[in-house]
Amino acid sequence: MLADESKVVMDNKNISIPFNRPFIVGQELYYIAQAVIDGQLAGDGPFTKRCHEWLEERIGCRKALLTHSCTAALEMSAMLCGIGPGDEVIMPSFTFVSTANAFVLRGAVPVFVDIRPDTLNLDEKLVEQALGPRTRAIVPVHYAGVPCAMDEILAIAGKKGLYVIEDAAQGLLSTYKKKYLGTIGHLGCLSFHETKNIISGEGGALLINRDTFSERAEILREKGTNRSQFFRGQVDKYTWVDVGSSYLPSELVSAFLFAQMELADKVVEVRRRIFSRYLEMLRPLEEEGRIRLPFIDGQDSNNGHIFYVLTASLDERTRLIEHLGSKGIKAIFHYVPLHSSPAGKKYGRVSGGMDMTDDLSDRLVRLPLYYGMSSDEVHRVADQVACFFRK
Numbered sequence: 001m002l003a004d005e006s007k008v009v010m011d012n013k014n015i016s017i018p019f020n021r022p023f024i025v026g027q028e029l030y031y032i033a034q035a036v037i038d039g040q041l042a043g044d045g046p047f048t049k050r051c052h053e054w055l056e057e058r059i060g061c062r063k064a065l066l067t068h069s070c071t072a073a074l075e076m077s078a079m080l081c082g083i084g085p086g087d088e089v090i091m092p093s094f095t096f097v098s099t100a101n102a103f104v105l106r107g108a109v110p111v112f113v114d115i116r117p118d119t120l121n122l123d124e125k126l127v128e129q130a131l132g133p134r135t136r137a138i139v140p141v142h143y144a145g146v147p148c149a150m151d152e153i154l155a156i157a158g159k160k161g162l163y164v165i166e167d168a169a170q171g172l173l174s175t176y177k178k179k180y181l182g183t184i185g186h187l188g189c190l191s192f193h194e195t196k197n198i199i200s201g202e203g204g205a206l207l208i209n210r211d212t213f214s215e216r217a218e219i220l221r222e223k224g225t226n227r228s229q230f231f232r233g234q235v236d237k238y239t240w241v242d243v244g245s246s247y248l249p250s251e252l253v254s255a256f257l258f259a260q261m262e263l264a265d266k267v268v269e270v271r272r273r274i275f276s277r278y279l280e281m282l283r284p285l286e287e288e289g290r291i292r293l294p295f296i297d298g299q300d301s302n303n304g305h306i307f308y309v310l311t312a313s314l315d316e317r318t319r320l321i322e323h324l325g326s327k328g329i330k331a332i333f334h335y336v337p338l339h340s341s342p343a344g345k346k347y348g349r350v351s352g353g354m355d356m357t358d359d360l361s362d363r364l365v366r367l368p369l370y371y372g373m374s375s376d377e378v379h380r381v382a383d384q385v386a387c388f389f390r391k
């Protein structure tokens with residue numbers, strides 16, 4: 001057994017293995033009841049504060065603000081960096097739509113840059129040639145919780161006076177040179193969506209790593225009011241002071257999330273173990289040259305967020321997903337690259353070639369990986385992958 005499964009609703013052996021399974025790990029339901037009994041359900045109550053403290057202490061950002069999604073944290077980042085119409089923002093095309101949408105909503109143009117073949121992250125060597133007079137920010141996305149080359153990206157940004165906003169939606173508790181992902185750029189965005197490492201259904205956080213953003217971030221998140229300052233007694237009435245929206249989660253969500261944070265290390269440990277088990281079991285197929293396994297760099301710690309396999313071709317991937325499906329196993333591919341999507345073509349532009357993005361996104365398959373996945377389930381998936389290639 002790879003986890004304490006007592007609290008996880010387990011499927012029967014013969015029933016299919018889902019791709020993901022939302023879970024509870026500790027005191028989630030108790031804390032929700034406590035929030036109800038304490039009588040504050042709106043945001044920024046005791047549980048939200050405990051989540052902020054956990055992020056600030058455990059992850060090590062200057063200031064953390066919970067949001068209702070990573071998407072919301074990315075939108076706040078775009079506003080905080082003053083991104084406006086016609087500005088350009090460098091990002092990979094191999095990412096989730098929110099990375100781009102947050103900036104398109106401000107009238108900016110996403111400029112898509114190709115990815116590295118090893119990490120599947122933004123290729124830092126191609127960033128410089130994508131810069132133009134309107135470039136304002138770079139958004140590295142840490143795919144699968146594997147860190148981007150942050151030193152190189154920060155150096156380019158520093159030279160040109162650009163903001164660096166980390167899309168660390170998948171990066172919770174992964175590190176780059178001993179720093180947690182999301183704490184390295186000016187701003188970092190986390191997700192607690194039910195498919196991520198720790199979850200609250202929908203959820204996210206903005207990590208603020210430069211003090212200059214703190215005050216305005218609170219205001220944007222609280223409908224453009226100085227309500228947070230009012231509650232700290234810094235102003236004697238609260239009023240509309242800036243643009244803004246409602247980006248804070250309810251205490252019910254924060255209560256659930258805090259219980260997950262308390263056991264986040266355990267969850268990540270379990271995911272790492274499943275990840276290692278897959279690696280071990282599929283290594284022979286890689287040695288035979290049939291598949292490629294995920295990149296791992298011993299220097300940086302991996303959070304076991306995604307386990308993927310690269311097949312030889314799009315056709316082979318389709319057949320592998322079908323084969324697994326016929327055995328009751330749900331595997332999925334990841335990302336129609338943004339530059340080839342209808343909205344990406346309309347709102348974004350490409351810098352240079354997209355060869356790696358097009359090729360790798362066609363061949364990538366994500367295998368089931370969730371807290372509470374039993375070793376038997378991991379073995380069944382790995383066996384079926386092996387079966388497919390050997391039949």
Ligand SMILES: *Cc1c(COP(=O)(O)O)cnc(C)c1O
Binds near residue numbers: 069098099169170
């Ligand atoms: C999941 C994800 C998001 C969006 O997160 P939400 O919390 O669902 O808004 C953004 N970027 C990446 C890379 C993601 O994986």
